[in-house]
Amino acid sequence: MRPQAALSSAPGAGGIEISCLPWPAAWLDPDGTIRAMNEPMRTALGQAASVGGNLAEGLQNGDGSRLILALSRLMDGSPSALEVQTADGNARNFIATLARPVPEPRDAPLLLQLSEITELRRQLHDVQERESRWNHALVSSISGVWDQRSSGELYYSDVWRQIRGLGPDDTYPPTTEEWLKIVHPQDRERVLHCIERQNAGDPDYTVFQYRELHRDGHYAWIECRGACVERDADGKPTRIVGTDTDITARKAQEEWLEGLSRRLKLAVDISGIGIFETDFEVGRSEWDEGMRRIFEVEADHDIQLGGFWESKLHPDDRSRTLANVAAKIAELKPFTDNYRIIAKDGSIRYIRSNSLPYVDQDGKLKMIGVNWDVTEDQRLRQELETQKTIAETRSTEMEKTRLAAEHSALHDYLTGLPNRRYLEAKLDEWRAGKGNLGSGIAILHIDLDRFKQINDTLGHGAGDAMLSIAARILRDNIRLTDFAARIGGDEFVVLIDHDGATPALAAIASRIIAQMRQPAFYNGQECRFGASIGIAHTLVRDIDPKQLLQNADIALYKAKHLGRNRYEFYAQASRTMLADASRLSSELMRALENNEIFPYYQLQFDARTREVVGAECLARWRHPIRGILGPDKFLATAEEYGILAQIDGLILEKALLDLEAWRAEGIAPPKISVNVSARRLTDPELARGLSDLDIKPGTVSFELLESVFLDRQDAAVMGNLDMLRRLEIDVEIDDFGTGHASIVGLLNLKPTTLKIDRQLIEHIPESQEQRILVKSIIQIARSLGIKVTAEGVETEEHARILGRLGCDVLQGYGLAWPAGFAEATQLLNKHKKSAPA
Template structure:
């Protein structure tokens, strides 16, 4: 059969006169209201028997006619269901299959009812297609079905949720079992006990491990808190009680560590940790664990002991470091600051002067005659004098001043209190005055003076170290001016020092360049006027200033400690010149050479002399009178004897100005005494000086010692000295000091013009 596409197609195909005939259906109207229908191209609707229209059909047009068109019936279907119903009936008619469709209709009051239409297709005698069926209300069935379906869905959801909950519960039970197993393993591994405490009843419940930790047998695990306290070491009980009190008051105390004596007499350290837990009924209990920390406690104790020992050693090291630092900054003898400490303070002053004006004074002090005390009475006496000096300085300075010992007998005072020059002068005077007072050392009265150099500085960017140098310059001047005094640094003094430094450098250069030479002043026999010898006098042939006398450089040479080197240069020059004179036919019987105390105390002097070609009796060493006052120099005493053994005569220079005793003359046995020019010059006018010179000559003659008069300026002096019995004469009346060439020429001329 050709498929029908629409109801219009059905209407064309079938005879519109085809009517629906009633079909008896055995369904009670009360239980299942029905409506019979038959359809060809049109669909008249037949109402139920008795013309009773159930409420479910009231959606149809009122006064439903016997014959009604299909489209009017479809129009009564609830719109959302209309298309599906139409499509279903068309498809069934086209395929000649029974139809069965459920759809909704909307009643006048707005409610929806579910109707079900069911029918079958057959052909009339004329071959036309006819569909006959019934419509009945299935609202109750649909609602029941939906209710059951919803209930089933809810039940399925609940069942699924229940299954998930059961699965989760099962998983949790497994996790709890695993966790419990792990917890038991951990508790066993660490020997941890579990305890529970009731803050109200004060009853505790322990497991077996807890009892084992405390050395008590396990029964039911119940124990009174008081009994637990008794198990603890007496010294830890108060601490344990306090911890229990905190739990009772709902505090969370720190973990408790107590000592528990064991039955075998050992001590076990037990650490307890607990937490307050609130039960469902509102009651509280404390649950916790306890474990053995004996090894940890022992290790902690050992570590603490080691730490305490280390701390003690560190403290000792810090103390030692502090002492070392203190000692490195202080003099151990006087306990004053040392040079390093002074340098630190000087640098601090210099730095602070970059930001603010500074004014300070530096006093550089040097003890006079300290070496004499140290050498004659020993180092203990010297140390006592240094301590005495430190006390004098410390009690005379102000609290902010610094006193430092920077050398053997050198001290420095750093006064940073803006003192004026007058105040510093008064300080220096007080110090000098106190040094005049002697101190007793083992029955000896020890006294030494002090020389002080002072330098002051003020302003910004001050160089404190330069100020110390200036104080040292002033000290040098004070010692040069006679010692036991103080001097302030001035710019003029600075200029002198610069000149002194320049000269010192030139002296050293002159030694290297052989600029030092010998001049010779002849000595004549007082009776015959014959040449008996010469005195070799050092001169400096300066490259810029010409020939310079000793007063221009000898003091500087002594400061440079090169006077012995100059003595050696002169001696070597004399020996060479004697050979040259001999070659020129000039006879020089003897040459006197000045020897300094440094040279005489040189332990290598004799070895050096033995290397020189010295003819016995032709060389004399002139020694200043002060040398013989010091008998403590073993090297000098030994050298004097060895010098005479080498055939070198000894002469005492400048006799009469020092303190040489007759005993010293007898011991030394010199060849000659040279009467100082200070005694010779006034003899023409001073009877006292003349008598003194006569006495010296008489003493020398009585000892078999020749006398030489220095500074014979006139022939009147020569005549008087001859009358007094002097043996040899030396001075400008006969000849000035001469160079080698001039001496040679004068000798060849018979000394006629040597004094000119």
């Protein structure tokens, strides 16, 4: 033992004693043989190493070769890390240094000293693991790290930059002021407050959210977590560290869920349902406001199982309902139930419920469901069942009602004829080859003439009576296989089975027109109307019924345009005429804008003295291409398009200017007369318009068509007539003798003058009957204090006879042709010179 002990404690070649060293030390030969070692070295190396043995041979798992390599590297005296796998299986880490005493030879023993760093290496490894773990966690959580120091040093992680669409080298606003520019305007003030509170260490502001402008232009929602980790001696923050997380997707989801929640709440509120959730383990139910409203229970009432709900059940439903609920809960199946409850006022309420029993994640048995009050539904259902019972006992009456409803839907309520809907169905039926109409078909489109005047003057009752008469005439003049319909207003359509013989169609149309021209009576008053008919026909079904109807409508337009009370067959030229009429209306509107409408004057003469006593103003159109056009070329179109009243007003204004010019020359006729349309006479603004004109009393007369006035006048018309009398504007009845006014009508109207129509004047020289008729009209007028003017005076013989019969005023081509202002001025000058002094 001594030699060994001596070796262990003896100094080496350098004379250094190692037994008293506190750290592991050993004397080694250059080949690794242990010459001596102290106890710390023995403890460090374990039982595998001993004095006299080789240090490399005592190590396992390749540590020996690594030790020799380490020894060769340590020969220069530099320290090196050394991990030793000892015989006891433990890995120990050391910092090893070799020293050669100087000036010993190179084969002298080496001093090996170890400083154990096993615990230090373990702690370093733990730190590295923690750092790696946190780094991976932050990356996987897509959270960006930021670190801000009061010195101005800033750190932003790659993820932090990615959240904002920034690359590694992209710049970021360096100051708070510039950074706020990319914060959403609605968040800026709140963000500054949150940062201030976060820096102050307020725990309520450790986390806050805001919107920041992303590099691609949209606003990204960011959740900022941060805290002050270092402060200076004054408590001011010197270092703030935190993370930013992009929560844009989460915000979108929250917004969607919030919208869904709102919609669900709205649906629940509107539906009136109540929602409950029952926990069978705790024996209690949670009821929302709807449930409490249905069952009339206060908000603070605790709903215990086996208590309140069960007590509300109707006695006759309680056992069945409870048994059904228990069975469904045992099966864990959703179910629907209907039961009754007793309300506080003693009434019975009907309840329907949908329930879902389930076991939650903690293994607890629960049930959710909805209830709603279906009392009103039950009442309605019972009422419907009652009505059904009544209906079953009255099936015959119901069938009659159904047939009547179908008839009403397809027929005109006034005339009983089929309506437009029925007509369209009939045409579709014909097109499909069904029904009793053959492949050949004719359409007669019928429009009543003068119906509006009857309706306006005698009232809607008279108009309805005329429509019924027209419907009867149509029924009487068609076969059972034909079809007649009223399609609206005063329009009718007749479908006739057509074999190609147009004379037969013409005969039917003529017969209808002739019968509709016959006098009709309403409340003892005679009414006269007529009919215009457009006819279109085909022998094949290969045509659109709508086109065929349009063709008949075009033919009807032509019939009305050519004088009414007639029929016309459709021809391509009729379509051209319709286009011409449309073009004429456009030109007429332009004529009014371009001042192309002006008056012509036909002088009127005293029947005894032949002095000029007046002038009728006649409308003319100075067409830029067709020259001067008479009223027969455009007045019908003007009336159809509703501008005749405008033309009447324009002629009056221009005539008043001409009359003023004639007064300046001393040749003005005592009076001028202008035509006025029925529409203008119903205008409530007529009085205002006339009051704006400089009309001298007694110098103007309005000529009204006799056909416009029957025995009853519209209140607006009578009001305007009274206004004309107050303005001392005379009223004349034009074309008297061709209409149907009675003596009572004349008394109501109180005209100043009657103008006998030229048709009654034309044959006076050779017709005794016409002379008697004219004489009678003159006598009636005189008895009523009304003057008489004769139109159509073509010859001196006409003038002589009319003077003898007592006529007051003469007008006609035999005395003076209509003329413009310049020619009329010459005629007035001529008559002034020839007049006796």
